[in-house]
Amino acid sequence: MLKVGLTGGIGSGKTTVARVFEILGIPVFYADGASKRLYDEDEELQRSIKQHFGEELYSGGVFNREKMASIVFTDPPKLELLNSLVHPRTIADANNWMNRQQAPYVIKEAALIFESGSGADLDYIIGVSAPRHYRIQRVMERDGVNRDAFLQRAARQIDEEIKMKLCDFIVLNNEQQLVIPQVLELHHKLLRRSAELTSTSPVHH
Ligand code: ATP
Numbered sequence: 001m002l003k004v005g006l007t008g009g010i011g012s013g014k015t016t017v018a019r020v021f022e023i024l025g026i027p028v029f030y031a032d033g034a035s036k037r038l039y040d041e042d043e044e045l046q047r048s049i050k051q052h053f054g055e056e057l058y059s060g061g062v063f064n065r066e067k068m069a070s071i072v073f074t075d076p077p078k079l080e081l082l083n084s085l086v087h088p089r090t091i092a093d094a095n096n097w098m099n100r101q102q103a104p105y106v107i108k109e110a111a112l113i114f115e116s117g118s119g120a121d122l123d124y125i126i127g128v129s130a131p132r133h134y135r136i137q138r139v140m141e142r143d144g145v146n147r148d149a150f151l152q153r154a155a156r157q158i159d160e161e162i163k164m165k166l167c168d169f170i171v172l173n174n175e176q177q178l179v180i181p182q183v184l185e186l187h188h189k190l191l192r193r194s195a196e197l198t199s200t201s202p203v204h205h
Helices: 014-023 031-041 043-053 055-061 065-073 076-100 132-143 147-154 160-165 179-200
Strands: 002-008 028-030 105-109 124-129 169-172
Touching: 002 014, 002 160, 002 179, 014 028, 014 105, 014 124, 014 179, 028 031, 028 076, 031 043, 031 076, 031 105, 043 055, 043 065, 043 076, 055 065, 065 076, 076 105, 105 179, 124 160, 124 179, 132 147, 169 179
Parallel strands: 002 105, 002 124, 028 105, 124 169
Antiparallel strands: none
């Protein structure tokens, strides 16, 4: 089974593209949603957060998201520390999940595949690319935020242009090319590559 990453800049349309793959029957892991769940469910992560940020982050046994946001919002080294605790747990969770799937290939949707170093576990990486002005406009509309909120998030990621150069395939979400035919073409390509892999892998008795 092939493991395929799906990444792109903020608001490029990763989730939108991932949903098309899901409709085609491909299992998709959403890293952002998973990490939110892990704050409450992963005991190892809880232990390390308490150790580095204090027991009060889990007062009442529940992760205090607002408190953590207020700590890391204005303190980049603390944000980096938090990421260094969360990313390995999300990567481990994604790998466990991927290994449980039964499909020709699976997709892991994550904004920070390159930044978190999780690309090494993946066979291919698809990049979703959209011009910056569309990304700003879409995120402002979707989240009801201003331009500054977009720029603040964007500052934590490597530049989209560099990111796209590191990807094996690109889906252009620029309101000129249609997205679904691009996803269909990639789907068939990945099915073919997965079949090649199966036909060339050694048979174990
Ligand atoms: P984030 O980085 O914030 O997780 P994302 O890369 O997952 O974002 P989406 O949430 O898929 O991006 O898309 C951002 C917004 O833009 C959504 O509201 C989505 O519906 C909209 N959008 C995506 N692609 C298009 C398109 N081709 N035309 C119009 N709207 C679009």
